[in-house]
Every structure is written in C-alpha cells, then in structure tokens.
Amino acid sequence: MSKHQKEMGVLKEHLGKHQLKYTRQRELILDAFLKQEHITAEEMYHQLARKDPHLGLATIYRTLNLFCEAGLAQARHFGTQTQYDNISHKGHHDHLICTDCGKIVEFENCDIERLQEEVATRNGFTIKTHRLELYGLCARCRH
Amino acid sequence: MSKHQKEMGVLKEHLGKHQLKYTRQRELILDAFLKQEHITAEEMYHQLARKDPHLGLATIYRTLNLFCEAGLAQARHFGTQTQYDNISHKGHHDHLICTDCGKIVEFENCDIERLQEEVATRNGFTIKTHRLELYGLCARCRH
DNA sequence: TTTGAAATTGATAAACCGTCTCAAAAAGAA
DNA sequence: TTCTTTTTGAGACGGTTTATCAATTTCAAA
Numbered sequence: 001m002s003k004h005q006k007e008m009g010v011l012k013e014h015l016g017k018h019q020l021k022y023t024r025q026r027e028l029i030l031d032a033f034l035k036q037e038h039i040t041a042e043e044m045y046h047q048l049a050r051k052d053p054h055l056g057l058a059t060i061y062r063t064l065n066l067f068c069e070a071g072l073a074q075a076r077h078f079g080t081q082t083q084y085d086n087i088s089h090k091g092h093h094d095h096l097i098c099t100d101c102g103k104i105v106e107f108e109n110c111d112i113e114r115l116q117e118e119v120a121t122r123n124g125f126t127i128k129t130h131r132l133e134l135y136g137l138c139a140r141c142r143h
Numbered sequence: 144m145s146k147h148q149k150e151m152g153v154l155k156e157h158l159g160k161h162q163l164k165y166t167r168q169r170e171l172i173l174d175a176f177l178k179q180e181h182i183t184a185e186e187m188y189h190q191l192a193r194k195d196p197h198l199g200l201a202t203i204y205r206t207l208n209l210f211c212e213a214g215l216a217q218a219r220h221f222g223t224q225t226q227y228d229n230i231s232h233k234g235h236h237d238h239l240i241c242t243d244c245g246k247i248v249e250f251e252n253c254d255i256e257r258l259q260e261e262v263a264t265r266n267g268f269t270i271k272t273h274r275l276e277l278y279g280l281c282a283r284c285r286h
Numbered sequence: 287t288t289t290g291a292a293a294t295t296g297a298t299a300a301a302c303c304g305t306c307t308c309a310a311a312a313a314g315a316a
Numbered sequence: 317t318t319c320t321t322t323t324t325g326a327g328a329c330g331g332t333t334t335a336t337c338a339a340t341t342t343c344a345a346a
Contacts (some may be wrong), residue, residue: 021313021322040275053283056325062302074242074278077220080303080333087316105266112262115255116277123248125239133274135257138269164293175299184333204333223304223332230323 004034007072007088014070025055029063033073038085074129085129094132100141147177150215152233157213169199172206176216180236181228214271220246230272237275243284 011030015022032048033039039047041060048055064084067073074085094112095107112132120127154173160163175191176182182190184203191198207227210216210258219226222245228236237255239248255275263270 020320023313023323025324026240052146054325056327058305058326059324062323068242069156074277077222079220082304096263096266098268099271105268107262107266109258109262112255113256115252115258116275119250119252119255120239120277120279123239123250125241125248125277125279126285127277127279128242129206132276134263134268134270135272135274136263136268136270142269162293166294168295180290199298201297201334205294208334225333237333260306 004031006032010072011067011070020066025052025059025078026063026066028052028055029060029071030067033064033084034088036086037089038076038083040081042081054063057068076129076131078131087128094134095135096136096138098138098141099135100137103138103141105138110127147174150177152215153215154210157209158198163209168195168202168207169206171195171198172203173210175217176207176210176227177229177231179229180232181219181226183224183226185224196238202244204220217272217274219274219276221247239273239279243280244276246281246284248281 008027008030011026012022014020028048029044032044041057041064042062044064045055045057046059063135064073065075067084068075072087074087076083076085091143093106093108096107097103113130114129116130151170151173154169155161155165171191171194172187175187184200184207187203187207188198188200191203207216208218210227213216215230217228217230219228221240236249236251239250240246256273259270259273
C-alpha cells in the first residue's frame, strides 16, 4: 500500500486514457520520484540501481517524460542536465548565489510570487513552476 | 572605433584581472554578440563565417563562456541548445516559457526587481545579475 | 624592435546527455 | 491459457559542448 495514492491515481488515469500499461518499473520510478523535490534521470538511475540493478536508463527517461505528460512532473533544463521537478511538492525556494565564493542562500518571497502570477496572467500563461536566481557578492566577498 | 565602448571596457578589465589577452577573435565575437539580444554558438558560427572563415566553433564557445564570466552574457539552456543572452541589451529581460510548444515571451518588471533587491540586501548580498524564468502553458497550449 | 614566456587558436577527437532501435519480455483483455 | 499490444533493457546513435595539442599570437620586458 503506497503512501502516494493521489499521484498514483493521476498516473493510472493517464495510462488508461492512452492505452498504456501499469508496470513494475513505472511504480518503482513513481515511488522514488515522489520522495524528491527534483531529480535528474542519472541520479534516479543510481538511486534505484540497488532495488533493481537491471533497470535501464532509457526506461527512466521514458518514464519521467511520461510523468511530465501526466502532469506529475515538470522538466527543467539546468546546467547541462534536465531536472525533473515534482509538481506536487510546493514550497518552491529560490536562490541567492555568490559569484565569488559560491555561497548559496535559499529564500522564499510571496510578494515576488504574486507578481509573477500577474505577469503570467497578463501574457495568457499558466505557471507551473519557476526559477529565480540572484547572482552577486555576499557580504564577506564584497570586501 | 567601436560603438560598444562600455562593454569593451568591461571585457578588457576582466581580461586584465585574469592575465588573459585581447585578441582579434575576441573583438570580432564581442562585436557580433553585442548586436544580438541572444544567440547560440552555432548561429554565431555561421554568422561570422563570412568575416572569418577560419574562426573555429570551439573558439566561439570559449569566448561566449568568457563573456559569461566577465558578466556580459548569461547562458540559458533550452531544449538541447544553449542560448547566450546579452545582459546589456535591455535592463534585463526575464522569460515566460511554454513547456509545451517552447514559445518564449520576454518581460520586464520593476516591482519584481525591487523586491529582489530587498531580499538581497536583507541577506547582505549585492546583486550583479539575476535570472527569472516562469514555466507553464501559453494560452494556445492550455487547450 | 626584438625576444620569449604565456595565452590563444583551429581542427578534431572525445565526452556527454538524451533518444532511438529492436528483439525479448510483460501486461492485460478475451 | 492465448494472443495482441505495449514495454523493457542494452546498446547504438545524433547533436551539442568541451578537451586536446601543436602551431600561432599576444604583450611585457629587454
């Protein structure tokens, strides 16, 4: 009995609508995915290698893309890799990044999020996720 | 006499600080880059092929990455390619990105920028640049 | 202006990420 | 069970970006 009844329901509904099948691999990958806020295919590959050493990387890519189509995940290109964000995981945090020492401070700001919504609405968009990074110098590196 | 005195100054200062040299290729690439709002390495490669048929693709990648380090450019990964944004072109533009069709809408929002400054100040940071990307569905893809 | 150490270049090889291919296996309806 | 369809795993593949390295260029010092 999984803890992720709701998400599993969403997935099964999507599978049903598209003549797709519910497989052991898809269940395994869904369980691992829902525990994360965001993950890359490569990370998941290593993470699941213990549970199923024969699970192929291609299957993980296929399945994460399937989750995107089902509305459970959201792909985001970060650096050279693709991050798959867990949509159901809220509390999105943004980053302040020091370009000198690499220090990263996480923050959350409701006012900014509200303004983002406004901008999106004005342009006919519906936001699913966002990414905000502020680059500069931290207090120590400014001197 | 270039039109881009200010940016060239920024580049030369960065070069000086890091024992790097000012070359014909870097000047050529900077000129081409500053005319664009954003460009890929491949696009620039073709664009500059007429002026210098022997200019290598690797040099373009190296130089665009150098511009990022100097604070003149900002890399953005979309799809399989990397877009190099011209920081100076506008104040700074942010992006609304449709995850379905890839459509990109640029926007600027002073209120958001002001709130960003507040967050930074509160954390002792001095912002040099930022990156804000809103991911979702555009009006057409929502249906 | 020449000299010489250090950085840069161009050409191409290599790495990297993600997708495609296809035979074998699994799912699921009848 | 049987049969059709989908999925899987393994590796090949394709496109983008980085690494390699000998030859060239820059630029500071003589």
